[in-house]
Amino acid sequence: xMNNSNSSETALLDFSAWAAAKQARIEDVLNNALxxxxxxxxxxxxxxxxxxxxxxxxxxxxLCYAASELCKTDAKVADAAACAVExxxxxxxxxxxxxxxxxxxxRRGKPSCHKQYDDATAxxxxxxxxxxxxxxxxxxxxxxxxxxxxxxxxxxxKASGSTGMAGGQAIDLASVGKMLSQTDLEQMxxxxxxxxxxxxxxxxxxxxxxxxxxAISTYAKNIGLAFQVIDDILxxxxxxxxxxxxxxxxxxxxxxxxVSILGLAEAKLHAQQxxxxxxxxxxxxxxxxxxxxxxxxxxTQRRF
Amino acid sequence: xMNNSNSSETALLDFSAWAAAKQARIEDVLNNALxxxxxxxxxxxxxxxxxxxxxxxxxxxxLCYAASELCKTDAKVADAAACAVExxxxxxxxxxxxxxxxxxxxRRGKPSCHKQYDDATAxxxxxxxxxxxxxxxxxxxxxxxxxxxxxxxxxxxKASGSTGMAGGQAIDLASVGKMLSQTDLEQMxxxxxxxxxxxxxxxxxxxxxxxxxxAISTYAKNIGLAFQVIDDILxxxxxxxxxxxxxxxxxxxxxxxxVSILGLAEAKLHAQQxxxxxxxxxxxxxxxxxxxxxxxxxxTQRRF
Numbered sequence: 001x002m003n004n005s006n007s008s009e010t011a012l013l014d015f016s017a018w019a020a021a022k023q024a025r026i027e028d029v030l031n032n033a034l035x036x037x038x039x040x041x042x043x044x045x046x047x048x049x050x051x052x053x054x055x056x057x058x059x060x061x062x063l064c065y066a067a068s069e070l071c072k073t074d075a076k077v078a079d080a081a082a083c084a085v086e087x088x089x090x091x092x093x094x095x096x097x098x099x100x101x102x103x104x105x106x107r108r109g110k111p112s113c114h115k116q117y118d119d120a121t122a123x124x125x126x127x128x129x130x131x132x133x134x135x136x137x138x139x140x141x142x143x144x145x146x147x148x149x150x151x152x153x154x155x156x157x158k159a160s161g162s163t164g165m166a167g168g169q170a171i172d173l174a175s176v177g178k179m180l181s182q183t184d185l186e187q188m189x190x191x192x193x194x195x196x197x198x199x200x201x202x203x204x205x206x207x208x209x210x211x212x213x214x215a216i217s218t219y220a221k222n223i224g225l226a227f228q229v230i231d232d233i234l235x236x237x238x239x240x241x242x243x244x245x246x247x248x249x250x251x252x253x254x255x256x257x258x259v260s261i262l263g264l265a266e267a268k269l270h271a272q273q274x275x276x277x278x279x280x281x282x283x284x285x286x287x288x289x290x291x292x293x294x295x296x297x298x299x300t301q302r303r304f
Numbered sequence: 305x306m307n308n309s310n311s312s313e314t315a316l317l318d319f320s321a322w323a324a325a326k327q328a329r330i331e332d333v334l335n336n337a338l339x340x341x342x343x344x345x346x347x348x349x350x351x352x353x354x355x356x357x358x359x360x361x362x363x364x365x366x367l368c369y370a371a372s373e374l375c376k377t378d379a380k381v382a383d384a385a386a387c388a389v390e391x392x393x394x395x396x397x398x399x400x401x402x403x404x405x406x407x408x409x410x411r412r413g414k415p416s417c418h419k420q421y422d423d424a425t426a427x428x429x430x431x432x433x434x435x436x437x438x439x440x441x442x443x444x445x446x447x448x449x450x451x452x453x454x455x456x457x458x459x460x461x462k463a464s465g466s467t468g469m470a471g472g473q474a475i476d477l478a479s480v481g482k483m484l485s486q487t488d489l490e491q492m493x494x495x496x497x498x499x500x501x502x503x504x505x506x507x508x509x510x511x512x513x514x515x516x517x518x519a520i521s522t523y524a525k526n527i528g529l530a531f532q533v534i535d536d537i538l539x540x541x542x543x544x545x546x547x548x549x550x551x552x553x554x555x556x557x558x559x560x561x562x563v564s565i566l567g568l569a570e571a572k573l574h575a576q577q578x579x580x581x582x583x584x585x586x587x588x589x590x591x592x593x594x595x596x597x598x599x600x601x602x603x604t605q606r607r608f
Contacts, residue, residue: 039467041475044474045466095428100422100423123427126431131466134461135461135462139458146450146453149450149454150450151444153438153457154444157442161432162349162435163343167344
């Protein structure tokens with residue numbers, strides 16, 4: 001979607017190395033945060049690790065780290081924030097895949113949690129991953145300014161709940177077979193995907209240079225929506241093995257998407273517009289926002 | 305189980321009035337904390353209110369308020385703590401009742417959430433009630449000492465997660481049809497019921513006179529276990545209409561309980577011993593621990 005000049009290819013290489021380092025780092029942080037399979041209840045802990053480790057591109061963690069670099073947040077705080085956001089995301093995938101929700105057997109190229117274990121375990125895995133997110137973010141001696149820590153917890157809780165991610169999922173389920181306006185669709189996706197993406201960026205920044213919060217919030221809102229538009233496009237264009245989940249699912253289940261409402265070409269233009277808005281919000285920060293800028297490109301160009 | 309002298313009857317009357325006032329108060333606090341049914345997604349919010357309001361005896365909230373009175377915590381903090389604990393409890397009931405877990409159609413004398421709504425809604429209700437608990441407890445300007453607020457959030461998260469309530473539920477599910485030792489059973493119930501009861505007491509006290517924490521923690525641990533022992537006894541002795549849930553369920557599903565392991569008479573003696581331990585822990589505080597003492601009696605004498 002973006003131009004590929006030689007200079008941007010160089011930047012892309014740098015970005016790949018940066019992203020790989022952060023992906024390894026969040027894997028390590030998650031590995032330490034998740035209880036060992038030696039600790040009872042062992043089957044639950046095994047299923048939690050199965051669901052939260054070795055997963056995905058860690059876009060939310062990358063956004064969190066990129067925002068923390070822009071706002072000069074402590075590394076320890078950025079780790080906890082990225083970890084908490086990824087745990088919430090992992091829990092949501094486990095519950096979304098369950099038979100009473102999207103009933104999806106495949107996740108990140110592996111059997112989804114309830115297929116690998118069982119429905120009751122998947123339910124408890126999601127529940128316990130959510131608790132663990134708040135446990136990680138409320139650990140003692142994380143922030144010198146504990147009022148920032150309380151704010152981070154509040155942002156994460158709101159982004160996860162009934163007026164955030166869980167609420168978006170509820171609207172999504174209710175919208176099957178219905179015609180939605182673009183405004184309604186945007187509101188649904190703002191909750192379902194956007195809220196947690198936005199939280200990832202804010203949590204990365206809030207314990208640092210707090211005066212940048214408004215700008216990164218605008219960036220985050222646009223990139224969160226762009227993420228969902230691309231998701232809808234990929235559901236039509238990609239195959240299951242590339243996606244690591246079942247493709248063509250939206251059309252099969254008669255769910256309204258950006259593609260079904262706007263058409264493919266218009267949906268792509270919309271993603272480009274959201275990308276542009278996100279980039280514009282970073283203008284005041286010049287090179288210090290490089291990673292967030294690159295991530296916006298990564299998200300809109302992705303094929304996964 | 306306890307003696308009923310005239311003086312204790314007078315105290316019981318006082319306690320009833322106190323409990324009724326606190327039950328009305330927590331209902332009001334929950335009512336304000338839960339999103340209105342006018343706010344989208346309306347069906348989800350309606351189901352959240354259905355599941356969290358007008359429910360039960362609010363034992364956890366009463367314990368939280370009683371501990372806050374002993375430790376002289378701010379009323380606003382006690383309200384938030386009691387509300388958060390009741391929201392976690394409500395979420396756990398909604399998920400426990402689901403077909404893939406205990407598959408129970410009746411809760412607090414009404415159809416359980418998934419029967420009244422549907423499985424997907426019940427899943428999201430539980431998820432969103434958990435988020436809301438952390439949202440309420442992380443609200444801005446709640447505690448002057450935000451480090452106490454962070455501690456409260458951490459206690460609640462640990463009590464809810466895989467080494468707390470959700471973990472206890474996992475062990476409970478895995479124990480069906482197995483013989484457990486009393487020690488294993490106690491560990492399971494310490495997680496499943498005890499952890500959140502203990503958190504309720506600690507959360508009530510922690511932003512107040514923190515030097516009382518160790519004593520109320522001992523109280524809480526014993527009363528949490530006593531609660532579960534009584535639960536097992538009532539499952540055998542009471543009928544469904546009194547309980548407001550399906551009686552005889554444990555024996556039907558071949559779950560190990562205190563009654564199945566110790567026998568009825570021994571289980572009652574065990575409850576008495578736990579009650580005595582809880583009361584002993586309060587000795588240093590004299591009359592200022594009256595409500596916690598009365599609550600211990602209320603819990604061990606209950607018929608619901």
